[in-house]
Amino acid sequence: MASAAASSWSKRWIRPEAWPIFFATGTAVAMCSMQLIRNITGNPEVRVLKEKRAAGVLENHEEGKRYSQHGFRQFIDRQKPEIMGRINSWMADPPKYD
Template sequence: MASAAAGSWSKRWIRPEVWPLFFATGTAVGICGMQLIRNITGNPEVRVLKEKRAAGVLENHDEGKRYSQHGFRKFIDGRKPEIMESINSWMADPK
């Protein structure tokens, strides 16, 4: 009986049509995991250790700015909010 259930499971889920679903779900779980780890390890408002929680509210603006101005934000800072700048300007800007 167990082998019949295992056979139907593999026939249903181990097919080429299902792999994009696995990849999309895996990507979403990976992004959520990265953000969770980033918040736990780097966010100045999250305190995991009991000694740090006892400190209460800290007014540490430098640490907060370092956390919020991460590498990706520095990379996109000052750029136009467009995905394909050259195509957009070619199609929208008159000569």
């Protein structure tokens, strides 16, 4: 009976049509896990250890700025805020045919 249930499960879920949902769910779980680990290990406002929690509110602006201005945000800040740059520039300044 157990092998019939396992066979039924594999026939239903281990098919090429079900792979995209596994991929999407796996990607979402990985992103959430990465953000959780980043917040627990690096966020200056999260204190896991009891000794650090006893410190109360810290005025450590340097650490907060280092946490919030990470490498990816610095890269994005250097880019133009356009999704389709060529279309935006073409629509803003169309070529003049005289």
